[in-house]
Amino acid sequence: MSVLTRRDFLIRTGGCAAHLAAASAVLPPALRERWTRPTLGTVVAAEPFGRLEAVGPGVWALVSTPLGGDFTTVSNGGIVAGRNGVLAIEGFMQPAGAKWLAEQAKALTGRFPTHVVLTHYHSDHVNGVAGYFEAGATPAVRTTATTRDWAVQKNQPEPARNGRLGAAEVVDPATESVLDLGGTKVRLLPKAGHTASDVALVVEEPHVVFGGDLLWNGMFPNFVDCVPTLFEKSIRSLRHDRDPIYVPGHGPLARNADLDRYLAMLGEIERAARASRDKGQTAAEGAAGYAIPASLGQWTLFTPKFLETAFVAWHRELGAK
Numbered sequence: 377m378s379v380l381t382r383r384d385f386l387i388r389t390g391g392c393a394a395h396l397a398a399a400s401a402v403l404p405p406a407l408r409e410r411w412t413r414p415t416l417g418t419v420v421a422a423e424p425f426g427r428l429e430a431v432g433p434g435v436w437a438l439v440s441t442p443l444g445g446d447f448t449t450v451s452n453g454g455i456v457a458g459r460n461g462v463l464a465i466e467g468f469m470q471p472a473g474a475k476w477l478a479e480q481a482k483a484l485t486g487r488f489p490t491h492v493v494l495t496h497y498h499s500d501h502v503n504g505v506a507g508y509f510e511a512g513a514t515p516a517v518r519t520t521a522t523t524r525d526w527a528v529q530k531n532q533p534e535p536a537r538n539g540r541l542g543a544a545e546v547v548d549p550a551t552e553s554v555l556d557l558g559g560t561k562v563r564l565l566p567k568a569g570h571t572a573s574d575v576a577l578v579v580e581e582p583h584v585v586f587g588g589d590l591l592w593n594g595m596f597p598n599f600v601d602c603v604p605t606l607f608e609k610s611i612r613s614l615r616h617d618r619d620p621i622y623v624p625g626h627g628p629l630a631r632n633a634d635l636d637r638y639l640a641m642l643g644e645i646e647r648a649a650r651a652s653r654d655k656g657q658t659a660a661e662g663a664a665g666y667a668i669p670a671s672l673g674q675w676t677l678f679t680p681k682f683l684e685t686a687f688v689a690w691h692r693e694l695g696a697k
């Protein structure tokens with residue numbers, strides 16, 4: 377396992393990941409604990425950077441715990457195994473993260489991942505994808521054309537990582553597709569809102585939803601590329617009355633009660649952002665005078681800037697008053 381220095385990390389990463397580095401320095405232990413305790417699954421492997429939880433037959437979720445300062449994976453992800461294939465979800469921050477997940481897949485299922493799906497282009501979800509190949513796996517990598525192109529253009533990965541992305545199989549952005557692993561089917565749902573490149577994954581049995589960064593639990597989402605109304609629409613489209621296990625992009629595993637709290641929090645942000653715009657305030661002014669009500673639970677806010685980014689996204693979408 378190699379861990380970047382904080383300075384390297386801040387230079388080399390974008391999106392939400394950079395804020396995690398700042399957060400690990402300032403979060404009180406109680407908050408870190410809240411985000412790192414096991415929740416819904418059974419822990420089958422644990423490392424400083426995250427833990428792998430069995431959540432049903434043939435399905436495991438990686439819950440990353442970067443707040444201690446280990447940025448090997450940063451984002452959550454997972455493994456889904458069928459009779460004929462094994463899917464790994466996400467490429468993670470560093471190749472060591474993907475390599476580790478490939479080795480876990482081999483230990484748990486008897487084979488390396490045959491497929492990899494990347495949920496969006498942000499660096500903490502794609503930059504380590506070459507690690508699967510370093511482990512000895514030769515998976516087919518699937519994602520949207522937007523993720524493939526933006527990861528290469530906007531992220532700062534090393535050339536070898538770009539090569540793995542350039543060869544990716546493209547998910548049709550207009551319609552749902554199905555990955556049949558043999559006895560286990562995974563639906564790939566093209567979405568938008570967190571970025572224009574989002575894909576969510578749904579396993580029907582056991583019922584598990586991998587939401588990428590459309591879903592967050594216990595920590596405040598990254599609005600940097602967000603179109604807030606699309607974001608909320610996509611989140612609502614993933615909610616199911618059967619109360620599946622949701623694997624968010626960041627934070628512990630969730631159920632409908634967690635998802636509803638998340639939606640309530642986002643609704644409150646919308647209300648505050650609209651109010652600030654109606655008063656003629658800038659996004660920065662609106663965010664400066666705002667705090668998430670305690671009744672909506674704990675949402676780890678890394679810096680005041682993170683909240684401001686949400687207000688900026690709302691003001692951008694609403695347009696000039």
Ligand SMILES: [Zn+2]
Pocket residue numbers: 392393451498500501589625626
């Ligand atoms: Zn992320």
